[in-house]
Amino acid sequence: MKPAPFSYYRATSIDDAITALSGADGMAAVLAGGQSLVPMLNLRLSPVDHLIDLRSIAALSRQEETPEAICYGALTTHAAFEDGAVPDGTNGLMRYAASHIAYRAVRNRGTLGGALALADPAADWLTTAVALDASVTLTGPDGQRCLAITDFVVGPYYTQIAEDEIIDSVVVPRRSAAERWGYYKVAPKVGEYAKSLAVALIDPAKASARLVIGAWSDVPLVLKAGASALLEGVKQHDLAVIVQNELDLKMPSLSPAERRLHTSSVVRAAEQARS
Structure with a gap:
């Protein structure tokens, strides 16, 4: 099957994406890695009127470090974790978890933010994020808000993301070097x-x-x-x-x-x- 017709827009910045979401007439969705959304669109399980592509927004692929935590932009890919291309404060746990997600082709494009936004109970990142006491930063027209992962995910495939918000980043506290x-x-x-x-x-x-x-x-x-x-x-x-x-x-x-x-x-x- 092929998806129902929809409009496509490639956002150039976070503000641009929020504006496009807020002004959309009908149902809008954002595209991160597309490894779950695109198949659901093809099967017409997740019909949308407007698709907003986030992949050109460099700010969503950033990593920021502090002594207490590491902030990963929502578009950080599974492969980046697997390959050690991004900092890891979890003694290798995130790298290991990423390497066990689906197949390498999926890991090359799939993203941390996209996986958490889907909130599939069987997904590797969701359980790992809960174990690591991670938090999710959402950005919308009214600014940013930060939610603990246990508050962010309400139920299977159901999160606190508003229709005009996107996941900006995921913050993971650094673990003790002695932790196993x-x-x-x-x-x-x-x-x-x-x-x-x-x-x-x-x-x-x-x-x-x-x-x-x-x-x-x-x-x-x-x-x-x-x-x-x-x-x-x-x-x-x-x-x-x-x-x-x-x-x-x-x-x-x-x-x-x-x-x-x-x-x-x-x-x-x-x-x-x-x-």
Whole structure:
């Protein structure tokens, strides 16, 4: 299939893009990497009247560093992370996660901002961003606003982006050099979306740990009881019991098979972080 007719506009600046969005007569969408939007347009699952291309806006591909965090422009590609072409304050976690997104052709064009804007529960960046406590900066006619990633994503494929806003950047706090991480993804085959995805972070020096499970029917879930058990150093079997009980409490809609799958992913990510 081919998309329904739409107008095309290549924005030259962030202000130009906002003006085009605000003045659009009908439904408008922005094009970042296009790796999800273009197929949906072709299948007519996401019809638009106006398509505004952001790819010529250099400011959206910037990176800015401070001692506390790194700011990535929304158009920073997955490949830029994978290749180490941009700074990384996560001890390699973002580089690893990027390298496991789809296929290299997709990673060459797909963007961090585009992936978060889609808010697909099975996408690698969403779960990773929640684990890293990232925040998203939105720009619109009234200026900028910054939202924690857990506030930005309201539900599957549903975010706080207003119709006349775009993602300007994503801010990721720097992690301690002593922090270790684990990343475990279950997919039908290489390049496919995950059926289960878990990220574990543990920093004994700071007495902190974080466990996040994604790729289920809702937004990524932070497992606080599991993180506490990970920090305490409980054995693998005991950690699995604690995680499963927390999943039962917070994700009651899971089938027994899904619960076992997600428990296994979390425990494997945790064991990677402890190894």
